[in-house]
Amino acid sequence: MPDCCSCSDVFQYETNKVTRIQSMNYGTLKWFFHVIVFSYVSFALVSDKLYQRKESVISSVHTKVKGIAEVKEEIVENGVKRLVHHVFDTADYTFPLQGNSFFVMTNFLKTEGQEQRLCPEYPTRRTLCSSDRGCKKGWMDPQSKGIQTGRCVVFKGNQKTCEVSAWCPIEAMEEAPRPALLNSAENFTVLIKNNIDFPGHNYTTRNILPGLNITCTFHKTRNPQCPIFRLGDIFRETGDNFSDVAIQGGIMGIEIYWDCNLDRWFHHCRPKYSFRRLDDKTTNVSLYPGYNFRYAKYYKENNVEKRTLIKVFGIRFDILVFGTGGKFDIIQLVVYIGSTLSYFGLTLKYVSFVDESHIRMVNQQLLGRRLQDVKGQEVPRPPVDFTDLSKLPLALHDPPPTPGQPEEMQLLREEVTPRPRDSPVWCQCGSCLPSQLPESHRCLEELCCRKKPGACITTSELFRKLVLSRHILQFLLLYQDPLLALDMDSTNSQLRHCAYRCYTTWRFGSQDMADFAILPSCCRWRIRREFPKSQGQYSGFKSPY
Ligand code: GDP
Ligand code: ZN
Ligand code: ZN
Numbered sequence: 001m002p003d004c005c006s007c008s009d010v011f012q013y014e015t016n017k018v019t020r021i022q023s024m025n026y027g028t029l030k031w032f033f034h035v036i037v038f039s040y041v042s043f044a045l046v047s048d049k050l051y052q053r054k055e056s057v058i059s060s061v062h063t064k065v066k067g068i069a070e071v072k073e074e075i076v077e078n079g080v081k082r083l084v085h086h087v088f089d090t091a092d093y094t095f096p097l098q099g100n101s102f103f104v105m106t107n108f109l110k111t112e113g114q115e116q117r118l119c120p121e122y123p124t125r126r127t128l129c130s131s132d133r134g135c136k137k138g139w140m141d142p143q144s145k146g147i148q149t150g151r152c153v154v155f156k157g158n159q160k161t162c163e164v165s166a167w168c169p170i171e172a173m174e175e176a177p178r179p180a181l182l183n184s185a186e187n188f189t190v191l192i193k194n195n196i197d198f199p200g201h202n203y204t205t206r207n208i209l210p211g212l213n214i215t216c217t218f219h220k221t222r223n224p225q226c227p228i229f230r231l232g233d234i235f236r237e238t239g240d241n242f243s244d245v246a247i248q249g250g251i252m253g254i255e256i257y258w259d260c261n262l263d264r265w266f267h268h269c270r271p272k273y274s275f276r277r278l279d280d281k282t283t284n285v286s287l288y289p290g291y292n293f294r295y296a297k298y299y300k301e302n303n304v305e306k307r308t309l310i311k312v313f314g315i316r317f318d319i320l321v322f323g324t325g326g327k328f329d330i331i332q333l334v335v336y337i338g339s340t341l342s343y344f345g346l347t348l349k350y351v352s353f354v355d356e357s358h359i360r361m362v363n364q365q366l367l368g369r370r371l372q373d374v375k376g377q378e379v380p381r382p383p384v385d386f387t388d389l390s391k392l393p394l395a396l397h398d399p400p401p402t403p404g405q406p407e408e409m410q411l412l413r414e415e416v417t418p419r420p421r422d423s424p425v426w427c428q429c430g431s432c433l434p435s436q437l438p439e440s441h442r443c444l445e446e447l448c449c450r451k452k453p454g455a456c457i458t459t460s461e462l463f464r465k466l467v468l469s470r471h472i473l474q475f476l477l478l479y480q481d482p483l484l485a486l487d488m489d490s491t492n493s494q495l496r497h498c499a500y501r502c503y504t505t506w507r508f509g510s511q512d513m514a515d516f517a518i519l520p521s522c523c524r525w526r527i528r529r530e531f532p533k534s535q536g537q538y539s540g541f542k543s544p545y
Contacts, residue, residue: 063102116167187230189230212225355452358379445521457523
């Protein structure tokens with residue numbers, strides 16, 4: 001009967017059952033996989049250096065561009081065109097920029113002798129006019145170069161444009177010169193100084209080491225550590241042509257990657273340089289291709305303020321420094337080993353005895369010695385968090401017993417609980433019972449609440465109040481899920497599991513430990529007697545991972 005919302009569906013509890021198979025094939029297969037996984041885990045540990053603590057690099061960059069270019073400029077003087085030769089040095093073609101960037105001018109457009117007066121706009125579709133009616137006094141928009149006076153005046157020949165009050169003459173709407181005026185900038189070189197720091201590892205270094213020959217030029221294979229780069233070479237590395245980019249300008253990324261191994265024996269901390277074109281080389285004319293900006297040089301002539309406006313095209317170099325430094329760290333190694341051990345059934349487990357003040361950490365194989373006899377490592381008990389106890393007083397008084405219930409329970413107990421007189425040899429408290437698990441896993445449950453003979457923890461008042469009280473357990477279950485339906489049969493499992501957790505949090509404190517804490521046999525069976533399972537075997541401890 002397919003009824004997806006029936007009560008029996010909701011209150012189902014799934015659990016694993018361990019089956020042991022004696023088989024040559026399965027056994028071989030198991031070991032085969034173990035070996036594969038073990039090899040992989042070891043390989044990953046070494047190749048990815050998972051035993052290291054990694055830290056990102058912090059860096060500072062300083063650059064110096066060098067080179068001389070000769071520029072042939074065409075200037076118009078009194079209506080006569082004339083070619084002049086200009087020598088450009090570093091101060092002429094580099095501009096200070098913010099951050100890890102530098103700029104090299106490769107091309108420019110000059111508008112000389114501008115002063116504040118009235119003149120016609122440069123003719124475009126937007127500014128052409130035929131009479132004063134086409135212009136509007138006081139009008140300006142983001143595209144215009146000045147404020148319109150409302151008159152339509154002659155620009156040149158029979159071309160008329162609106163007159164503006166602006167820096168005159170107005171800059172012409174010209175294409176960038178081809179070839180680029182500073183085409184020879186490809187022979188410029190840049191020296192990059194990069195200091196780096198891994199503060200967590202207390203390590204600093206730089207890309208230029210004291211002994212480095214400073215007359216070199218970077219080459220990917222022949223001279224990969226040289227910090228001096230020829231601009232043309234950078235573009236060749238990314239497959240671009242410097243002369244093409246120089247016309248409109250562009251943005252180039254210089255990446256410095258530090259992959260540092262700071263362990264003494266394998267110490268290695270040298271940068272790797274690579275390059276990446278950062279602007280979009282496919283954008284068309286309407287989307288403002290390249291990289292350019294304007295700047296002006298101001299001067300006074302006959303007491304009139306004048307300026308030379310220069311539209312500069314060039315290449316912005318962005319230096320991006322990234323990378324990590326790793327150093328051996330015992331915690332990383334332990335975490336990695338711990339996370340892989342669980343595959344082999346080798347999880348860490350915690351054990352606590354009433355007659356000892358510390359907790360024991362046991363790194364025991366599933367198929368090993370009985371837990372009671374494993375020595376383990378002593379770890380201090382975490383301090384009690386008393387805020388957790390604050391909700392307990394609410395529930396600490398047991399309610400009066402419900403009539404009719406005890407007899408029913410008694411019946412169930414007799415069925416599943418082995419008799420106490422079977423108290424095994426390893427038990428020190430007299431209340432433990434043999435484990436129900438298959439023989440190979442049995443040793444995991446062979447644990448008493450005591451190391452030396454004495455009274456059992458289950459006889460204590462607190463055990464009864466904190467672990468066995470149905471009232472408290474119900475309270476805790478409802479605390480997690482306020483609308484939980486608590487009826488007798490189906491919730492016994494939940495109450496039982498909740499009781500296990502009450503015991504482990506009580507005795508182990510920290511949740512990390514509680515998840516891997518093993519209950520002594522006496523407590524386990526005392527809880528199971530209180531909240532029994534009506535049929536089948538109990539599955540016992542399962543690793544949360
Ligand atoms: P089940 O109810 O038939 O599955 O069997 P159990 O009564 O043994 O309960 C199994 C659940 O309790 C699993 O989630 C186990 O991880 C948990 N559990 C059982 N024994 C221990 C233990 O010794 N320590 C911890 N931390 N959890 C346990
Ligand atoms: Zn015992
Ligand atoms: Zn005991």
